[in-house]
Amino acid sequence: MVFTSGRGRGKSLSRISRLRSFFLPTAKNVRFVFALFARVRGLSAQADYSGHGWRAFREAVEIRNRITHPKASVDLSVSSSDLKLTEQAYAWFLDATFALNPEGQEEISELLDAARQMPPT
Secondary structure, three states, X not given: XXXXXXXXXXXXXXXXXXXXXXXXOHHHHHHHHHHHHHHHHOOOOOOOOXXXXXXXXXHHHHHHHHHHOXXXXXXXXXXXXXXXXXXXXXXXXXXXXXXXXXHHHHHHHHHHHHHHHOOOO
């Protein structure tokens, strides 16, 4: 019998005492999910991993990690260049998502339009 818990490899019940945590870094996870989505849908389109947008995305993940897990108080500061880089990363992510799923762009646009029309609470 094999036991899996989402942490490490499957182990027999007699060897369950040593499980390793499994962590897939965000950037690798995004690449994996985009590739999996394209393969499942039979798409030839791919995200552009060669340009500035992908670099901005990876750097934005580092910014996110820095402010989420600060080592010093200075790690909590967010500069205007951090914000600009994060906006560029977000734009790349949306472009990459919509390159794989153009229908998603229309759906999100409709949701945003509906949200903009809601009265403030």
